[in-house]
Amino acid sequence: MATAVLLGLPLFVVAYAALQLLLSGDHSTLSHLWQTVVPEYIRNSLILLAGVAIGVMTLGVSTAWLTTCCRFPGQRYFQWALLLPLAMPAYITAYTYTGMLDFSGPLQSAIRDFTGWGYGDYWFPQIRSIAGAVMVLSLVLFPYVYLITRAAFLQQSTATMEAGRSLGLTPWQSFWRLALPLARPAMVTGTTLALMETLADYGTVQYFGVTTFTTGIFRTWYGLGDLQGALQLAAMLLVAVIALIMIERWSRQNARYEQSSQRQAQPFQLTGSKAWLATAACALPLTLGFILPALQLAAWSLDRWQVWTQPDFWGLAFNSLMLAFIAAIITVLLALWLAYGKRQFPTRPIRATVSFAGMGYAIPGIVIAVGVMLPLAALDAGLIAVAKSWFNWNPGLLFSGTLVALLFAYTVRFLSVSLQTVSAGLAQIRPSMDESAQILGYQPPQVLRKVHFPLLRTSILTAIILVGVDVLKELPATLVLRPFDFNTLAVRAYEMAGDERLADAGPPALMMVMVGLIPVILLSRAMLASQHVVLKEHELGPVTP
Amino acid sequence: MALLHLDHVHVQLGQHNVVKDVNLSLQAGDIGCLLGPSGCGKTTLLRAIAGFQTLTQGSISIADRIVSNPKTRLAPERRGVGMVFQDFALFPHLNVADNIAFGLRKLAAPEREARVNELLEHIGLPGYQHRFPHELSGGQQQRVALARALAPKPALLLLDEPFSSLDAELREKLALEVRQLLKKENITALLVTHDQQEAFAMADKAGMMYQGELLQWETPYQLYHQPSHQLVADFIGHGVLLSGIVNAPGSLASPLGMLQHQSLQHYPAGTPVSFLVRPDDVVIDPNSKLQATITSRGFRGAHNLYGVGLPDGTEILTLSPSHEQLSVGSKIGLRPEFDHLVVFAADHCELPGNQASPLPLPEAQSA
Numbered sequence: 032m033a034t035a036v037l038l039g040l041p042l043f044v045v046a047y048a049a050l051q052l053l054l055s056g057d058h059s060t061l062s063h064l065w066q067t068v069v070p071e072y073i074r075n076s077l078i079l080l081a082g083v084a085i086g087v088m089t090l091g092v093s094t095a096w097l098t099t100c101c102r103f104p105g106q107r108y109f110q111w112a113l114l115l116p117l118a119m120p121a122y123i124t125a126y127t128y129t130g131m132l133d134f135s136g137p138l139q140s141a142i143r144d145f146t147g148w149g150y151g152d153y154w155f156p157q158i159r160s161i162a163g164a165v166m167v168l169s170l171v172l173f174p175y176v177y178l179i180t181r182a183a184f185l186q187q188s189t190a191t192m193e194a195g196r197s198l199g200l201t202p203w204q205s206f207w208r209l210a211l212p213l214a215r216p217a218m219v220t221g222t223t224l225a226l227m228e229t230l231a232d233y234g235t236v237q238y239f240g241v242t243t244f245t246t247g248i249f250r251t252w253y254g255l256g257d258l259q260g261a262l263q264l265a266a267m268l269l270v271a272v273i274a275l276i277m278i279e280r281w282s283r284q285n286a287r288y289e290q291s292s293q294r295q296a297q298p299f300q301l302t303g304s305k306a307w308l309a310t311a312a313c314a315l316p317l318t319l320g321f322i323l324p325a326l327q328l329a330a331w332s333l334d335r336w337q338v339w340t341q342p343d344f345w346g347l348a349f350n351s352l353m354l355a356f357i358a359a360i361i362t363v364l365l366a367l368w369l370a371y372g373k374r375q376f377p378t379r380p381i382r383a384t385v386s387f388a389g390m391g392y393a394i395p396g397i398v399i400a401v402g403v404m405l406p407l408a409a410l411d412a413g414l415i416a417v418a419k420s421w422f423n424w425n426p427g428l429l430f431s432g433t434l435v436a437l438l439f440a441y442t443v444r445f446l447s448v449s450l451q452t453v454s455a456g457l458a459q460i461r462p463s464m465d466e467s468a469q470i471l472g473y474q475p476p477q478v479l480r481k482v483h484f485p486l487l488r489t490s491i492l493t494a495i496i497l498v499g500v501d502v503l504k505e506l507p508a509t510l511v512l513r514p515f516d517f518n519t520l521a522v523r524a525y526e527m528a529g530d531e532r533l534a535d536a537g538p539p540a541l542m543m544v545m546v547g548l549i550p551v552i553l554l555s556r557a558m559l560a561s562q563h564v565v566l567k568e569h570e571l572g573p574v575t576p
Numbered sequence: 577m578a579l580l581h582l583d584h585v586h587v588q589l590g591q592h593n594v595v596k597d598v599n600l601s602l603q604a605g606d607i608g609c610l611l612g613p614s615g616c617g618k619t620t621l622l623r624a625i626a627g628f629q630t631l632t633q634g635s636i637s638i639a640d641r642i643v644s645n646p647k648t649r650l651a652p653e654r655r656g657v658g659m660v661f662q663d664f665a666l667f668p669h670l671n672v673a674d675n676i677a678f679g680l681r682k683l684a685a686p687e688r689e690a691r692v693n694e695l696l697e698h699i700g701l702p703g704y705q706h707r708f709p710h711e712l713s714g715g716q717q718q719r720v721a722l723a724r725a726l727a728p729k730p731a732l733l734l735l736d737e738p739f740s741s742l743d744a745e746l747r748e749k750l751a752l753e754v755r756q757l758l759k760k761e762n763i764t765a766l767l768v769t770h771d772q773q774e775a776f777a778m779a780d781k782a783g784m785m786y787q788g789e790l791l792q793w794e795t796p797y798q799l800y801h802q803p804s805h806q807l808v809a810d811f812i813g814h815g816v817l818l819s820g821i822v823n824a825p826g827s828l829a830s831p832l833g834m835l836q837h838q839s840l841q842h843y844p845a846g847t848p849v850s851f852l853v854r855p856d857d858v859v860i861d862p863n864s865k866l867q868a869t870i871t872s873r874g875f876r877g878a879h880n881l882y883g884v885g886l887p888d889g890t891e892i893l894t895l896s897p898s899h900e901q902l903s904v905g906s907k908i909g910l911r912p913e914f915d916h917l918v919v920f921a922a923d924h925c926e927l928p929g930n931q932a933s934p935l936p937l938p939e940a941q942s943a
Contacts, residue, residue, distance in 0.1 A: 463661040464665045469653045470653060472654075482667060
């Protein structure tokens with residue numbers, strides 16, 4: 032319970048602000064915000080959400096259906112390759128597209144060389160715009176929809192699909208009339224996840240000059256020094272996120288009419304131009320979402336090869352990895368503590384704690400940063416006051432300006448990632464396994480060592496990797512809470528891009544993407560393995576005595 | 577000498593009295609079987625014997641040593657009992673050999689290997705040492721789970737619905753195999769099941785549990801032919817309870833006519849009673865004066881199970897070899913042939929919550 036209170040503290044601070052906003056009479060800051068920026072934030076956020084929703088659904092659902100229910104050249108590779116965009120942090124993709132499509136970028140330069148036009152002689156879409164942000168976020172986030180919808184398509188009852196075909200449906204018709212309606216809950220789940228990430232995004236919208244709540248919070252806090260205003264904006268953002276969480280939970284509940292089946296429906300064999308169209312439809316999002324940005328990063332990194340030899344750069348890498356590692360260890364230990372607590376004592380408060388701790392991932396990093404900063408700053412102020420009056424000594428900022436604050440924020444945000452992984456691992460150790468080990472003469476500690484540890488090892492490692500990589504990529508919370516002069520790869524890439532030194536952002540970005548590939552590989556292996564199990568059971572057929 | 581002895585055992589789970597005043601003894605080398613509908617407390621009782629549940633009253637002793645009473649509970653790992661779980665609970669990260677050897681860590685490696693090989697031989701899976709549980713079929717997993725439990729030569733083996741996740745054919749075959757294996761290893765075993773065929777195939781002693789109480793603890797033969805309780809009569813085997821009136825000591829007026837039996841001796845004349853009619857207690861006899869009408873026919877392979885309507889409207893069951901087909905609606909003669917007449921006083925105590933449920937009839941099959 033204490034754990035829940037501690038982890039919930041940042042959320043309570045922001046939620047309290049939200050309540051205060053609604054109830055108290057003090058609307059001076061608020062009404063000022065309302066009159067000036069809030070309508071713009073809301074408008075931009077809504078445009079972003081709508082655009083990204085359309086984008087991720089189009090890209091995610093079409094690729095999911097093609098790779099599961101059709102056969103065409105490259106289909107087997109696309110199955111896992113379509114997850115690759117997940118390795119790209121959105122703001123990094125934004126930098127690369129700016130590099131490629133800006134006035135001085137290779138494309139526009141080529142157009143000018145070819146036509147002889149100069150500046151202002153021609154129209155070219157401006158990538159640093161809200162439309163650009165929609166495009167970048169859609170390209171990076173569509174794998175969420177792809178992954179979840181794909182699982183839904185794979186689970187759809189063979190009989191339903193075969194009945195459809197026997198009634199004369201073409202591939203196209205069976206997609207629109209059967210597969211799509213059946214997969215609707217999965218599509219909603221995947222899309223809400225992508226929208227949560229959209230609301231949490233800071234790097235992309237900031238770089239593209241789109242003012243949303245995240246940039247607004249940052250500006251109000253740092254630019255105007257108005258912590259109260261930042262808190263109120265954070266509270267508004269939190270309300271929007273909670274609405275998304277509720278939609279997501281509701282859609283999961285409605286997912287019940289998905290029927291599972293052991294056998295996958297006979298896929299449609301596409302031939303000729305249809306087959307190549309399908310290949311192109313899968314290759315396009317993959318190229319735009321991963322290959323082109325990655326190539327651009329590689330080009331920048333080659334161009335700035337000397338960066339790789341500088342000790343300063345490796346210092347950054349060390350900072351990043353160290354933070355990632357410590358945060359991962361903390362969250363995994365906490366997750367083990369909570370998961371075991373739930374397993375051994377499934378009381379109401381413990382179950383509530385566990386489900387509450389699972390919410391952090393949906394909360395934007397900047398909101399958590401605000402929620403962490405306020406109570407820790409107050410704690411520090413109190414400590415300094417006490418130390419000064421009692422010992423006439425100023426201990427300085429013990430929490431708010433140090434790594435403690437940063438690690439606390441990471442823990443709040445990423446605990447759910449490790450908790451999910453560890454709980455899933457623990458769920459496969461049934462209570463009867465403990466009991467059978469015990470009855471075969473093992474003391475409880477030995478049961479942990481001989482049965483639990485070997486079975487949990489993979490989940491623990493996976494959790495460490497997933498959390499570590501998320502921490503590595505996390506920008507807004509790091510930006511706000513890092514100690515003075517403490518830099519990470521993410522912060523460096525952000526600063527370089529902000530200084531219009533895009534090529535210098537290349538090496539740190541490339542490094543993050545390479546590390547970010549590890550969980551994507553894990554994910555794609557798990558995805559293909561679970562499908563393999565389904566196929567294997569089908570091959571074996573019913574067990575005959 | 578009783579290897580397992582339960583003395584007035586009570587177990588409480590939360591607020592519920594799940595096991596109430598159970599007394600039971602199992603001789604060394606015998607196989608016992610607890611029957612009963614789901615939720616009757618049989619699994620809880622088994623877990624109490626294993627040491628996973630604390631008693632609220634009474635005591636449990638294994639080989640004349642008290643292992644459980646309300647004050648103390650010897651840890652499961654120190655009781656020298658083995659247990660086969662309903663879901664088998666094989667360790668997925670260990671292969672078959674390592675699963676079986678899990679409880680043998682006190683043995684030296686060569687002896688351990690020898691024991692594992694011996695058991696694999698016994699369960700008919702030689703050469704399976706290096707398979708993993710997920711590569712085995714349900715029946716094979718079940719056998720490995722059994723071998724794992726048997727490996728340390730426990731004094732007492734507990735089996736919790738060991739065959740329930742297998743299909744019917746396999747279940748019957750394995751039940752016999754397991755009985756032979758237990759006898760070969762001379763292991764005392766207690767089995768929990770809701771399947772009476774399983775109990776009849778396995779058990780030397782069997783009993784039925786209902787709402788936490790053990791209603792009878794005798795041989796399966798006695799359970800079937802001499803049920804001491806209406807509920808036992810009801811649950812075990814096919815049968816119908818008919819009512820009648822004792823009109824003279826040793827004689828009963830019933831829908832089947834006058835029945836004479838020594839078990840009626842101690843009922844005074846005029847006592848209303850109910851008595852159990854098994855399908856094999858009445859035979860079809862064209863010469864009998866007792867006429868009845870066939871109301872249903874269920875094909876059971878070697879024989880047919882008929883539902884038969886008596887003149888007064890009550891229905892009973894009877895068996896007849898299946899090569900002589902009788903059609904529904906036809907008139908037959910019936911002759912009672914009771915080896916045992918199981919009689920309950922009409923006001924015989926019924927456990928709370930047991931409504932007079934219709935007795936199991938064969939599935940009707942129109943001819």
